[in-house]
Amino acid sequence: MSEKSFINVPLNRVEGDLEIRAEIEDGVVRDAWCSGTMFRGFERILQGRAALDGLLLTPRICGICGTSHQAAAAAALNRIAGITPPPDARRVIDLVLMCEHIQSDMRHGFLMFTADFVNPAYKDNPLYEEALRRYAPLKGETVIEVIRETKKVLEINAILSGQWPHSSFIVPGGIVSRPNDTELLKCRMILKHYRKWYENRILGCSIERFGEIRSAGKFDAWLDEKQARRESDLGFYVRYSRKTGLDKIGSGCTNFLSFGSTEPPGCSGTDSRLFPAGFLHQGIIFDFAQENISEHVATSWFLDYTGGKHPFEGETRPFASGYEGKKYSWAKAPRYKDLPAETGPLADMLVSGNSLIADMAAVEGHSAFLRELARLLRPAILIPAMEQCLSEIRSNAEFYISPGEISEGEGFGLAGAARGGLGHWVKIREGKIAHYQIITPTAWNLSPRDSNDVRGPAEEALMGTEVRDPANPVELGHVIRSFDACLVCTVHVVDGVQ
Amino acid sequence: MSRSLYWLQCGGCGGDTMSLLSLESPDLTEMLDMLDLEILWHPSLSSMSAQEHSLLLEDIYRGRQSLDILCVEGAVIRGPGGTGMFDVFQGHPRKDMLIRLATKARYVIAVGTCACFGGITGAGDVEAVGLQYIRKVKGGLLGEDFISKAGLPVINLPGCPCHCEVQAGVLSALISDSPLSFTHYHTPLPWYGMLVHQGCVRNEYHEYRVEEEDFGEKGCLFFHMGCKGPLTYGPCNKLLWNRRSSKTYIGAPCAGCTQPDFPSEYPYFRTRNIAGIPLELPDGVDRAHYLAYKGMAAAAAPLRLKKRDTQV
Numbered sequence: 073m074s075e076k077s078f079i080n081v082p083l084n085r086v087e088g089d090l091e092i093r094a095e096i097e098d099g100v101v102r103d104a105w106c107s108g109t110m111f112r113g114f115e116r117i118l119q120g121r122a123a124l125d126g127l128l129l130t131p132r133i134c135g136i137c138g139t140s141h142q143a144a145a146a147a148a149l150n151r152i153a154g155i156t157p158p159p160d161a162r163r164v165i166d167l168v169l170m171c172e173h174i175q176s177d178m179r180h181g182f183l184m185f186t187a188d189f190v191n192p193a194y195k196d197n198p199l200y201e202e203a204l205r206r207y208a209p210l211k212g213e214t215v216i217e218v219i220r221e222t223k224k225v226l227e228i229n230a231i232l233s234g235q236w237p238h239s240s241f242i243v244p245g246g247i248v249s250r251p252n253d254t255e256l257l258k259c260r261m262i263l264k265h266y267r268k269w270y271e272n273r274i275l276g277c278s279i280e281r282f283g284e285i286r287s288a289g290k291f292d293a294w295l296d297e298k299q300a301r302r303e304s305d306l307g308f309y310v311r312y313s314r315k316t317g318l319d320k321i322g323s324g325c326t327n328f329l330s331f332g333s334t335e336p337p338g339c340s341g342t343d344s345r346l347f348p349a350g351f352l353h354q355g356i357i358f359d360f361a362q363e364n365i366s367e368h369v370a371t372s373w374f375l376d377y378t379g380g381k382h383p384f385e386g387e388t389r390p391f392a393s394g395y396e397g398k399k400y401s402w403a404k405a406p407r408y409k410d411l412p413a414e415t416g417p418l419a420d421m422l423v424s425g426n427s428l429i430a431d432m433a434a435v436e437g438h439s440a441f442l443r444e445l446a447r448l449l450r451p452a453i454l455i456p457a458m459e460q461c462l463s464e465i466r467s468n469a470e471f472y473i474s475p476g477e478i479s480e481g482e483g484f485g486l487a488g489a490a491r492g493g494l495g496h497w498v499k500i501r502e503g504k505i506a507h508y509q510i511i512t513p514t515a516w517n518l519s520p521r522d523s524n525d526v527r528g529p530a531e532e533a534l535m536g537t538e539v540r541d542p543a544n545p546v547e548l549g550h551v552i553r554s555f556d557a558c559l560v561c562t563v564h565v566v567d568g569v570q
Numbered sequence: 571m572s573r574s575l576y577w578l579q580c581g582g583c584g585g586d587t588m589s590l591l592s593l594e595s596p597d598l599t600e601m602l603d604m605l606d607l608e609i610l611w612h613p614s615l616s617s618m619s620a621q622e623h624s625l626l627l628e629d630i631y632r633g634r635q636s637l638d639i640l641c642v643e644g645a646v647i648r649g650p651g652g653t654g655m656f657d658v659f660q661g662h663p664r665k666d667m668l669i670r671l672a673t674k675a676r677y678v679i680a681v682g683t684c685a686c687f688g689g690i691t692g693a694g695d696v697e698a699v700g701l702q703y704i705r706k707v708k709g710g711l712l713g714e715d716f717i718s719k720a721g722l723p724v725i726n727l728p729g730c731p732c733h734c735e736v737q738a739g740v741l742s743a744l745i746s747d748s749p750l751s752f753t754h755y756h757t758p759l760p761w762y763g764m765l766v767h768q769g770c771v772r773n774e775y776h777e778y779r780v781e782e783e784d785f786g787e788k789g790c791l792f793f794h795m796g797c798k799g800p801l802t803y804g805p806c807n808k809l810l811w812n813r814r815s816s817k818t819y820i821g822a823p824c825a826g827c828t829q830p831d832f833p834s835e836y837p838y839f840r841t842r843n844i845a846g847i848p849l850e851l852p853d854g855v856d857r858a859h860y861l862a863y864k865g866m867a868a869a870a871a872p873l874r875l876k877k878r879d880t881q882v
Contacts, residue, residue, distance in 0.1 A: 080660070082660055084620075085614060091660070112647070112696060116695040122840075125837060128838045132585070134585075223812065230814035231815055232820070235816060237731055239822065240817065241822050248786060472784075474785075
């Protein structure tokens, strides 16, 4: 006879509040529900406010990716004003965004994700002692180094944008700051220092050498070639994950969505973006169009409407009915062409055709391991792009074009945030915010079921996960945290437009 | 004996924790060592399982585990209809958990404007409040008479986010039994007894009333661009952010994020003014005198400032 039980797990080390409910049969997850347990109700804050106020208020939705919110908010207003910021302003914005990403990637990886490697469930693992030495919360060698180095690279953000977190330097028409040559030089030095640290401590080789690895086979050969690589944090991550089976769990819905990492012109000054936008479904990459996005509320604590609504038409009327009936989350269910979709570094890399990650997905399959691996490797792609950005920014260039009064219109702004695609949809009437809807990366990834009863990506990723000890379901933590969930972001910023 | 700290996250963005990670000399891990301060729980950093966490909470509630410092980040969400069900932990309102912890702690610290006064979250419709204030009015979740076991009201550390040096400075002072003086809103005087304006690199432009009416220039942002630096108590331009800079340094107006009435109900990026003089003037300043002083100052402005030759 099979044994069936339910477990409820409040999960920390996700930014915000998340509870997982899993139905476990014979030690395997048979069904799962992701519940965002906090509603912050941003709608009243923005509604009726001046057009520019979203620039200051929306970054406060998230303490980690505030710059991305600002970039999206400004992009929406640029669209309404019909204005294109000068290319050098665009480069500074890209640079500051990428800086936000490369610190977030390391903090998530080694302060939040690998903290599970020292879970007592693994105490008999031969690598446990070493994991403890590296990743014990606030004590591990890598933890200490990540805290020390990530704050240094954020000095770039302070120099260019005033402070991190929660600056407000991006405005419609460009940026308020005008970096001079000495400041740009300082940024280069800070970035160079971070690159060196990332190469030595995390990668175990130069970014250029690592860039030569284009297949799963080459990756394993690279790892085995030198002791330093096996002992780098990337090397250890790979060895530990494979030993504990992280490469066998957490596959997900395998639809991937990328909003693109920068708005054209990208770092190169052409229309080619570092990570182009696209939707990967059943192995085919489709062009991305924001018109295909909708949000469902069938299982979310909001008053019902039929099917999905595009964010320009979205509505948010909270309905705290508790855990009875179908509703179980404060997150809505965003869908692309009515399908659930995963977003984040893995999606960005697959959609952009990154050969190593694509080959690993093909050879080894999707997993929590691969998802986090993409995050840990992203700085190897971003750091050279940041260097290029820095070499292209001209201190005597134009950084701001006055957009004039923004009084009427609707527009959307998209940004590639650290955790994936972020979108703001805004309507301005008589100079005031009449409608503001935000869909965050976590809303995509940690989405509850939609009106067709289809699970969200993380819920789907939990399916089939083996749970060895229901009292300490560390495996569920691996799967969920591989999405770098940020629940403080599942705010709903809407209105009723009346 | 080591001291203990529990960090509770309520209705906020986690930005104060992110700010704390930028602490320098000593950095966060070094500081914890030096102070012999043990973080019993921090939602972003602890690796304790949910079950262990529940046991820890039980131990604190029953007095088996002492709690020296309770840090709360984010506003207390009380909606809908006072139930607290907009923010729950294991099915129960988080505000109830906060009250239980607050009665056990020697010191209660509200970290960030949301926890102090309601802040951004408080401006929404989820009935969110600060621990002991609702914007400028005393009360909040814990009530105006609340004092923690050590005999102090809630220690307010506003800022959106709160600067890491302020967080670390207060923890150090409390653990070292070093005396702290407080302002009217029970914020520590060393950091909130000064204006953001103090130390701004645009001060000379401000003095001579060389003003900007759009972004991207070097002049003062107070008179037209909505900068609240001269109206706001906080240490931004003394301590600087991430060791390097500040909003007003780079030309972004101060948002007044440490003030009890943040976010302001009026539009940002513009100054409400009468005849070119801001409606709101720095604390204690007489309007007629200010008008005369700024008129004379503008007349005395040197050409190098008018031409924006002086660097910021």
